[in-house]
Amino acid sequence: MGANQFEKAKDRRIFFNWFFFTLYVSSMVSYIVVVYIEDNVSWGLGFAVCLAANLFGLATFALGKQCYHLVKPRGTPFMDIARVIVAATRKRKVVILSENEDYYHQHDEILTVESTKPKDSFRFLNAAALKTEGDIKPEGSNAKPWRLCSVQQVENLKILIRIFPLWSRSIFLATPITIETSLVVLQILTMDRHICPHPSGWAPVSHAAETYLSISDTPPTNRNRTVVEHAQHLVLVGIGEAFHFPGQVALYYQEFPLLLKSTATTMISLIITIAFYLGAALIDLVKRISSWLPDDINNGRLDNVYWALVVMGIFNFGYYLVCSSLYKYQNVEKEIEVDNAYISD
Structure with a gap:
């Protein structure tokens, strides 16, 4: 809906960047505020806050209805x-x-x-x-x-088939991220949590917190030094997500057929969904066939798990290089022509 408001590909790419920025900021706020309310006040009030936020968002969306550029529905x-x-x-x-x-x-x-x-x-x-x-x-x-x-219906399906390998490699990129998120929770549970006894809400925002600690000019001391030395992977994950997701959704929106533009922007959500299920299955498999993830991870080999994720990432990167070299853009010429027309005007 948001991308449909822009004609130029450059403007759409800017929109996608701001979309994901807003998504991550709002997620951080919800994980901290809502989870804190549920842990310390009541679950009912936490759900009420979520309901109020949804109603406010719906009202804001409805207020701009007269200004939106609406694409005429053409069937499923x-x-x-x-x-x-x-x-x-x-x-x-x-x-x-x-x-x-x-x-x-x-x-x-x-x-x-x-x-x-x-x-x-x-x-x-x-x-x-x-x-x-x-x-x-x-x-x-x-x-x-x-x-x-029709010929166009046939070609639309072919476009989806061509882009499927690129889409599938994103699943194996997102899966290590979801596994890392779960492992961070295990790490937090082994820490001294007298300052924050309810870590569940802080786990999803650990990327941002660790990024701040890593780039801070303040000299690291005590636990801060340990975090800076051993949490570099969280920084890399945060940077990787910033480069990955906006570009992915922009690619799908550009390449998908006209009738599938709305579907294109949901492909990222589908990737994340599959990655969470696959990540949970892989963690369960590791616990079954090895001693790397015992109940007390201080007695395990968490480093081996992360090295396994490195190997998975290397294979996935090779898979991506093959897929990207074989893929031929469908609509990039049209996007360039539209942008050049606006520049000339």
């Missing part, structure tokens, strides 16, 4: 994806020709020389847009939408 894109898969499967034995007139186009599709027929990549899907007997009504409309799809 997921149904189109399902139709392409079903149609391609049903026509898997049909001989795929190369003549342009053999392929179906919706009346509202904007055709170019390149889009008059499907591309050769993932050629098995092209059969979904191939016209056969009985697929077209006399007036030219589609008679069997689950047997015949």
Whole structure:
């Protein structure tokens, strides 16, 4: 919704940066304030604060309704994806020709020389847009939408397939971050917590706290020195997230088909969700097959766990290099043309 308000790609990238900045700041506030209220006052009041915040956000959003640039709804894109898969499967034995007139186009599709027929990549899907007997009504409309799809619908699915490897490598990037978050909780539980007996709310904001301690000009003393010497990984995680998530969501928004723009911005949330489940499973596996994570981690080998994450990161980086070298941008030329047009104006 926010990205749709901007025409220039540069403005959208700035928006995504501010979006994630606001998201992280608000998350820090909620983890500290709401969790403190739940731990020290009552859970009911904590949930009431959350409800009030949601109502305030909804009201603020509604107040700007008259100013928003609204994209006209055009139906669910997921149904189109399902139709392409079903149609391609049903026509898997049909001989795929190369003549342009053999392929179906919706009346509202904007055709170019390149889009008059499907591309050769993932050629098995092209059969979904191939016209056969009985697929077209006399007036030219589609008679069997689950047997015949448009060229644009086929190409939209191909875009998702092409970008899937880049998206999947982000899961293996986010998984070590979620594991590190869990390990920080284990570390906090072994500390002297007489100052803060309820560490659960502080664990999610440990990245920011440790970053401050690491870059502070104040000479480190006592526990501060230990944190500075042994919490450098938290600083790197914070920097990595700042570079990773805004760029990812900007890439998806740029490359996804028009009908999937809203879906593009939710891909990061899906990555984080999968990463948390996968991270929990990996921690459970480590506890089952090794002695690295006992109940008292002072008697374990937390360093080995982190080295395992390093190895995972190295393999994931190699996977990313392969995926990025093979990926071809779909819409970057259009973005450049739009930006240049605004600059010339």
